[in-house]
Amino acid sequence: LGDSAPRKGGFLGLLGTSTLELVQALDRTPRKIYEGRFWGDPGFIQVCFDVINLPEFKKVCAAKGHPFTVDSCPNGEIFDMGEASGHFAYIEDPDGTLIELVETYKVPVAKKLGIVIDMKKRDPEKLLPKILFRLMGIFMREKIKG
Numbered sequence: 001l002g003d004s005a006p007r008k009g010g011f012l013g014l015l016g017t018s019t020l021e022l023v024q025a026l027d028r029t030p031r032k033i034y035e036g037r038f039w040g041d042p043g044f045i046q047v048c049f050d051v052i053n054l055p056e057f058k059k060v061c062a063a064k065g066h067p068f069t070v071d072s073c074p075n076g077e078i079f080d081m082g083e084a085s086g087h088f089a090y091i092e093d094p095d096g097t098l099i100e101l102v103e104t105y106k107v108p109v110a111k112k113l114g115i116v117i118d119m120k121k122r123d124p125e126k127l128l129p130k131i132l133f134r135l136m137g138i139f140m141r142e143k144i145k146g
Contacts, residue, residue, distance in 0.1 A: 008125035010117075011050050011104070014133050024094070032096030048100035052124045054087045057101065066091050068101075083108040083116075109135050 002019045009015075051057050055076065058068055072079035072088040079088055085106040091099045109115040109132055117132060 009050060009052055010119060010122070010124060010126065010128040013127050013130055015050060030094045030096075035096065047097070048102060051101045051103050054089060054101060054103040058089065061091055069098075078105055080106075083111060107136075110138075 003017060007017065054073075058071065061067060068089045069092055070088075070090040072086075078085050083106075084104075087103040087105070089101045091101070093099060105119050107117045107119070109117055115135065117128065
């Protein structure tokens with residue numbers, strides 16, 4: 001699957017374009033390939049997508065028979081982690097692979113300088129300035145060093 005129209009979103013400059021290949025086993029009954037594993041275990045156990053208007057997408061998924069298995073904001077609240085916040089949800093494919101959906105509300109750019117991106121105060125479809133991504137990279141490297 002590829003994009004049928006130009007994509008929009010604040011993080012498009014960081015995430016870029018994507019293509020997704022879907023594979024279905026027709027000769028057997030799928031089993032949950034990660035049964036017994038936990039979130040955070042080594043290895044790939046999920047794929048993640050940046051979503052705009054996750055509450056509306058929740059309705060679309062449910063209508064198509066794929067309800068969220070986890071929803072961090074079932075009543076429309078914000079999942080606040082202090083420096084960052086957003087709305088996080090999961091659905092599963094038939095093999096049990098987790099598909100994470102994230103709508104970002106607040107992201108720290110430079111914690112020491114108090115620079116934060118508040119996505120709730122801007123057009124979610126407008127691309128974020130490249131300088132913010134550069135700052136994030138600089139401050140992440142400093143965080144790792146020391």
